Amino acid sequence: MQWEIVIGLEVHAQLSTRSKIFSGASTAYGAAPNTQACVIDLALPGVLPVLNKGAVERAIKLGLAVGAKINSPSIFARKNYFYPDLPKGYQISQFELPVVQGGSIRIQVNGIEKEIRLTRAHLEEDAGKSLHEDFHGMSGIDLNRAGTPLLEIVSEPDMRSSTEAVTYAKTLHSLVRWIGICDGNMQEGSFRCDANVSVRPLGSEKLGTRCEIKNLNSFRFLEKAIDFEARRQIEIIEEGGTIRQETRLYDANKDETRTMRTKEDANDYRYFPDPDLLPLEIPSMWIDQLKATLPELPEARRSRYISEFGLSAYDAGVLTSTRELADYFESTVKQLPAQAKLCANWIMGEISGQLNKEGIEITDCPVASIQLAALIARISDGTISGKAAKIVFESLWQGELNQDVDAIIETKGLKQISDGGAIEKLVDEVLAANAQQVADYRNGKEKAFNSLIGQIMKATQGKANPAHVNAILKKKLGG
Amino acid sequence: MTLTVNDVKRIADLAYIEIDKDEAEATLTQLSGIFNLIETMQAVDTSSVEPMSHAQSVVQRLREDEVTETDQRELCQSIAPQVEAGLYLVPQVIE
Numbered sequence: 305m306q307w308e309i310v311i312g313l314e315v316h317a318q319l320s321t322r323s324k325i326f327s328g329a330s331t332a333y334g335a336a337p338n339t340q341a342c343v344i345d346l347a348l349p350g351v352l353p354v355l356n357k358g359a360v361e362r363a364i365k366l367g368l369a370v371g372a373k374i375n376s377p378s379i380f381a382r383k384n385y386f387y388p389d390l391p392k393g394y395q396i397s398q399f400e401l402p403v404v405q406g407g408s409i410r411i412q413v414n415g416i417e418k419e420i421r422l423t424r425a426h427l428e429e430d431a432g433k434s435l436h437e438d439f440h441g442m443s444g445i446d447l448n449r450a451g452t453p454l455l456e457i458v459s460e461p462d463m464r465s466s467t468e469a470v471t472y473a474k475t476l477h478s479l480v481r482w483i484g485i486c487d488g489n490m491q492e493g494s495f496r497c498d499a500n501v502s503v504r505p506l507g508s509e510k511l512g513t514r515c516e517i518k519n520l521n522s523f524r525f526l527e528k529a530i531d532f533e534a535r536r537q538i539e540i541i542e543e544g545g546t547i548r549q550e551t552r553l554y555d556a557n558k559d560e561t562r563t564m565r566t567k568e569d570a571n572d573y574r575y576f577p578d579p580d581l582l583p584l585e586i587p588s589m590w591i592d593q594l595k596a597t598l599p600e601l602p603e604a605r606r607s608r609y610i611s612e613f614g615l616s617a618y619d620a621g622v623l624t625s626t627r628e629l630a631d632y633f634e635s636t637v638k639q640l641p642a643q644a645k646l647c648a649n650w651i652m653g654e655i656s657g658q659l660n661k662e663g664i665e666i667t668d669c670p671v672a673s674i675q676l677a678a679l680i681a682r683i684s685d686g687t688i689s690g691k692a693a694k695i696v697f698e699s700l701w702q703g704e705l706n707q708d709v710d711a712i713i714e715t716k717g718l719k720q721i722s723d724g725g726a727i728e729k730l731v732d733e734v735l736a737a738n739a740q741q742v743a744d745y746r747n748g749k750e751k752a753f754n755s756l757i758g759q760i761m762k763a764t765q766g767k768a769n770p771a772h773v774n775a776i777l778k779k780k781l782g783g
Numbered sequence: 784m785t786l787t788v789n790d791v792k793r794i795a796d797l798a799y800i801e802i803d804k805d806e807a808e809a810t811l812t813q814l815s816g817i818f819n820l821i822e823t824m825q826a827v828d829t830s831s832v833e834p835m836s837h838a839q840s841v842v843q844r845l846r847e848d849e850v851t852e853t854d855q856r857e858l859c860q861s862i863a864p865q866v867e868a869g870l871y872l873v874p875q876v877i878e
Contacts, residue, residue: 321848322848322849322850323848323849323850323851323852327852328846328849328850328851328852329850329852330850330852336869337868337869337870338856338859338860338869338870338871339854339856339869340852340854341856341859342852342855343855343859344852346859348859354844354845354846355843355844355845355846356845356846356848357845357846357847357848358847358848359848360845377836377842379836379837386799387876388871388873388876400834400836401836434876435870436875439867439870439872441875442865442872442873442874442875443872443873443874443875443876444867444868444870444871444872445870445871445872445873446869446870447871572797577836577837579837579838581843582837582839582841582842582843582844583836583837583842583843584842584843585842585843
């Protein structure tokens with residue numbers, strides 16, 4: 305039987321505020337345990353939460369970027385459960401009326417565009433951290449993370465493969481960084497995914513029983529966990545079994561998922577509106593102000609690159625994968641508007657390759673866009689060949705000769721011979737020395753032509769402008 | 784809605800309350816009374832009433848995103864039963 309995998313994702317994006325969502329304690333990563341956990345985060349008696357404006361602003365920005373409805377009023381609820389890293393005994397979250405309702409994100413998979421609908425995105429506080437080792441049978445609790453603002457972004461079950469799920473997660477990851485609401489650091493847990501996975505016979509409308517896989521903190525684990533989980537479910541059904549709704553954990557070492565808790569012993573969270581927090585009003589004026597601060601979004605840039613610069617959808621997608629890369633491309637192409645495709649090729653090829661190799665970001669690229677543009681200008685005006693350009697690029701990367709493109713070309717003797725007279729003389733010499741091939745070509749052997757080109761390029765040590773050589777040779781042979 | 788003793792035991796489980804058989808019976812009577820009261824109230828037509836999310840008709844005030852709290856770990860941990868390496872120690876919770 306043909307099976308269809310159905311996936312919905314819940315992403316927790318840690319918002320990039322300086323202070324916590326309900327207290328004035330710092331959210332800086334890596335501080336000594338409990339030095340950033342104030343009396344509100346510790347839930348000492350008598351304290352009250354006060355909502356951080358910066359957290360609400362970031363939620364609204366996401367809502368605007370995905371074309372969602374911004375709820376006003378929006379309300380906060382208590383989600384009750386017992387765990388020592390949650391000192392209040394409840395997490396302040398949102399249940400009814402989240403800040404962000406609906407909206408969608410467009411993804412590109414194998415050149416095909418697909419729209420993934422969002423259910424909602426709500427604000428909530430993070431819990432602390434439990435350390436279960438080395439405390440003579442006790443657990444150690446660090447509450448620095450308690451109260452850190454999170455935006456939980458929930459999608460509809462619109463994805464049909466692990467590839468789609470990963471692409472959606474990557475697109476969302478790029479978007480939250482693009483609009484500056486989350487640093488996206490997955491090692492530090494700033495962007496974590498839960499995946500809801502079910503399977504059904506292809507063509508069936510009815511959703512299968514789903515399992516939720518918790519806390520996937522890399523795109524690779526997300527992909528592997530979904531693939532494993534779908535195989536597991538299909539096997540069970542094909543052997544006549546049924547899927548039990550449950551929460552599962554992905555074990556990266558064993559590459560498998562295993563039961564964490566089943567529905568029977570699932571918590572009843574007893575959500576109710578938090579009496580400590582009043583309804584949040586979001587006036588339309590505030591929304592308009594935030595809209596004005598939003599940068600041009602990746603999707604808009606992608607289509608602009610296609611229409612304005614004539615790039616392919618693929619190229620436009622790669623160049624808009626981060627705002628920094630897109631900015632680099634734009635400042636390069638601004639100096640060479642007619643050479644957009646060449647600029648795109650160099651950035652996606654040499655620049656990205658070298659960045660990957662050295663494990664650095666585009667913001668730390670040793671070759672500035674103005675230098676890259678200078679190099680590309682010398683290729684397009686015929687001063688240097690593509691091959692020589694790579695040598696110049698290497699010099700630029702190493703910071704040689706003050707990164708002066710023309711000085712590098714001069715010093716290394718990379719200039720192409722474009723002087724017609726000089727080339728003609730060389731061509732004559734080569735033709736005289738290869739009478740047999742000339743005869744072959746004239747007898748209809750096309751291959752002989754390329755062989756002659758090769759000989760000429762060799763004679764010039766690769767410095768002749770290939771286009772000129774081609775034209776001159778054709779003329780001579782034709783005559 | 785009719786509650787059973789098993790429901791009461793499950794609620795007690797979820798609330799981490801230890802409850803014996805007699806207490807469960809007594810709680811069942813009390814809880815059923817509360818549910819009856821709710822049932823009576825549910826007979827009222829509220830279809831035209833907007834749900835209330837707070838008892839006061841004022842809106843949430845917001846604070847600027849600024850760090851205003853300083854490190855008070857020493858003071859806070861002075862009342863904790865057990866601390867080590869800056870951590871609060873609690874009974875082991877992992878199964």
